[in-house]
Amino acid sequence: MKANPVVLITGASRGIGAATALYFARHGYDVCINYKANQQSAEKVAEQVRRVGRRAELVQADVSKEADVVAMFQSLDKLFGKLTVLVNNAGILKPQMRLLDMDAQRINEVLTTNVTSAFLCSREAIKRMPNGGSIVNVSSAASRTGSPNEYIDYAASKGAMDTLTVGLAKEVAGQKIRVNSVRPGLIYTDMHRDGGEVNRVERLKDKLPLGRGGQPEEVAAAIYFLASDQASFTTGSFIDVAGGL
Numbered sequence: 001m002k003a004n005p006v007v008l009i010t011g012a013s014r015g016i017g018a019a020t021a022l023y024f025a026r027h028g029y030d031v032c033i034n035y036k037a038n039q040q041s042a043e044k045v046a047e048q049v050r051r052v053g054r055r056a057e058l059v060q061a062d063v064s065k066e067a068d069v070v071a072m073f074q075s076l077d078k079l080f081g082k083l084t085v086l087v088n089n090a091g092i093l094k095p096q097m098r099l100l101d102m103d104a105q106r107i108n109e110v111l112t113t114n115v116t117s118a119f120l121c122s123r124e125a126i127k128r129m130p131n132g133g134s135i136v137n138v139s140s141a142a143s144r145t146g147s148p149n150e151y152i153d154y155a156a157s158k159g160a161m162d163t164l165t166v167g168l169a170k171e172v173a174g175q176k177i178r179v180n181s182v183r184p185g186l187i188y189t190d191m192h193r194d195g196g197e198v199n200r201v202e203r204l205k206d207k208l209p210l211g212r213g214g215q216p217e218e219v220a221a222a223i224y225f226l227a228s229d230q231a232s233f234t235t236g237s238f239i240d241v242a243g244g245l
Contacts, residue, residue, distance in 0.1 A: 185242025209244030
């Protein structure tokens with residue numbers, strides 16, 4: 001009996017990460033759910049995965065820390081023995097603020113959590129894809145807009161992820177590893193609470209060509225497509241899930 005493919009999703013205890021875990025499970029994947037602190041939420045996601053008949057395992061790690069990333073992948077080796085897809089989804093957003101009010105601690109925390117984590121996790125994933133695989137980075141439409149007056153540090157971190165996507169895609173194409181990215185826009189997730197404005201999507205949705213905010217499941221569908229064989233000739237590419245923004 002052929003074993004199911006395996007996806008590792010960082011920051012999978014809520015929002016886009018949680019929706020992606022369930023989406024992959026419904027398409028036949030066993031799921032490794034990474035979380036930083038909220039084990040209770042991660043357990044709920046795992047139960048949803050198991051209810052659709054797929055295996056779910058939790059691995060706690062702060063993916064901005066190299067030692068945690070290495071330990072996470074060692075746990076994955078023991079739990080699953082292989083890796084098919086990595087989704088670099090973990091990220092943080094700080095309260096809305098102009099650059100003049102930002103300090104180095106905030107800037108460095110955002111860049112380390114959002115960018116360094118993707119580098120480290122991609123490095124370890126590539127080691128475990130001797131026969132090819134897929135990496136999907138969850139960037140943001142903010143990488144194109146810059147998010148002025150709100151969080152240009154977050155936007156800059158996503159710009160770095162976009163560059164990583166392009167460069168790494170070319171670097172590992174010869175190893176049959178594809179690297180792509182999804183850039184969500186205004187999506188209904190708890191992350192806006194982290195930015196200090198729970199109803200941010202409601203405030204801005206009418207400015208979008210489609211006139212509404214997006215759902216995490218819509219982003220998950222794009223992530224899955226890029227990871228799947230349907231996108232077998234696609235690498236170094238981006239799908240904007242941003243309502244026309």
